[in-house]
Amino acid sequence: MLATMERVNILQTADSLAEMVLQSEAGENYLLTLYKMKNDREAQQKIRKFASLKELYEEAQRFGKYHPDYKRVNLEIREVKREMDLHPSIAEFKRAETEIQGILDEISMKVGHAVSQHIKVPAGNPFFESLSSCGGGCGSGGSCGCSA
Template structure:
C-alpha cells in the first residue's frame, strides 16, 4: 500500500488543500442519497416483489424447466441451426419464458425493477449533467437515444471516431 501511495501524483497548483474534506463531504452526501433510496417506495416495492418471486412455487418450477430448456438448447446450438431439434428447443425456451412472464409476481417484479432502474438512471444523469452536459451516463437501454462520442452521433470532439 505504501508503494502505491508513493507513486500517486501530488496535487496540482490551484487544487485546494481541502479537496480531501470536499471528497469526504461528497461521499457523505452519496451515502445519505443511498439511504434515501433504500427507504424509498421504489426500493420497497422492488424488495417486496423480489421476495414474492423467490417464494413462489410456480416460479421455482418454471425456473427449473427454463434452466433445463436452456441447457437443451445450448446442446443443439453447438451444431447450429442445422441440428434437427434446434427450432423445437428454441421454441421451448421461448414458451417457458413466456409462461414465466405471465406469472403476476414475475411481471410485478420486473416492473418494480424497471422503475428502480429508471430512478437510478435519472439520478445518475442529473448528477453527471450538473458537472457537464457532455458526460455520458450509461443505462440498460439496448437502443440508446443519445448522440455524441461513442454513441454513433457526431459530437465534433476531435477524437476521430465520432462521425
C-alpha cells in the same frame, strides 16, 4: 488510489442516496415483490425450468440451425419464457424492477450531467438517450454520429 476525505464524503453521500432509493415507495415495492417472487414456489420452479432450458438453448445457438434440436429448443424456450414472464409474482417483480431501474437511470443522468454535459452515462432507457447528444451508447464518438 488514496482515500481522501473528499472521496470518503462522496462515497458516504452515494450510500445515503442508495438508502433513500431503497426507502422510497418504489424501493420498498421492489423489495416486497422480490420477497414475494422468491417465496413463490411455482415462480421459482418456472425460473429454474427456464434456467436449465437456457443452457440447452445456448448450446443449440452455438451450432445454429445445424444443431439437431435447434427448432424444438427455440420453440420450447420461447414458450417457457412466456409462461415464466406471465406468472403474476414474476410479472409484478419485473414491473417493480423496471421502475427502480428508471429511477437509477435518472439519478445517473443527473449526476453525470452535473459534472459535465459531455459525460457519457449508460442508460437502458431510450428517453434518457434522446436527451443527450450521444446517448451513452457509443464508445468513441465515431460511427454513431454524436458530437462528443
